[in-house]
Amino acid sequence: MINLLIAVVLSRYLGPEGKGVQSLIITTITLVLVFANLVGGATLVYLVPRHAPSRLVLPSYAWTLLIALFSYFILRIFPLVDPSFTLHICVLSVLNSIAAINTSILTGKEKISTANLIGLIQPVVLIIALLSAFIILDNPQIRDYIFSLYISFGLSAVVSIFFYVRF
Secondary structure, eight states, rough: OHHHHHHHHHHHHHHHHHHHHHHHHHHHHHHHHHHHHHHHHHHHHHHHTOOOHHHHHHHHHHHHHHHHHHHHHHHOOOOOOOOGGHHHHHHHHHHHHHHHHHHHHHHTOOHHHHHHHHHHHHHHHHHHHHHHHHHHHHOOOOHHHHHHHHHHHHHHHHHHHHHHHOO
């Protein structure tokens, strides 16, 4: 429901061209995450009960950083999106992947409600940040969407790290 609201808000304030650019940005982030989640994704849910999470989290983080760095160079060579967005896409992918890694570890530790809370934070914060930026600013731009992604992905990553360390 929230994601539908996000799509409507983006279409309303950024228009068709802005919505198209937004779609390319989020699709490219998702593409990077497909490869980042090969090591730090759902397999952690299976591995956490069998191994110490501390032995799993560092390789997962390292893999995420390696994939983001590799993706940066690939996106510079094959520009799927405007080159000015490449660094943002890679950094946002890292933030999202960190939250996903920590959420998978929490799920493996059977902290399902905490994992669900982290999963809910990102879209809720995104819609609040988007509406705040678009209503306050006179001329909303795609950079406002990217800034909102930083807020929502960053907060999800920080909260997930907090709960990972806590449990």
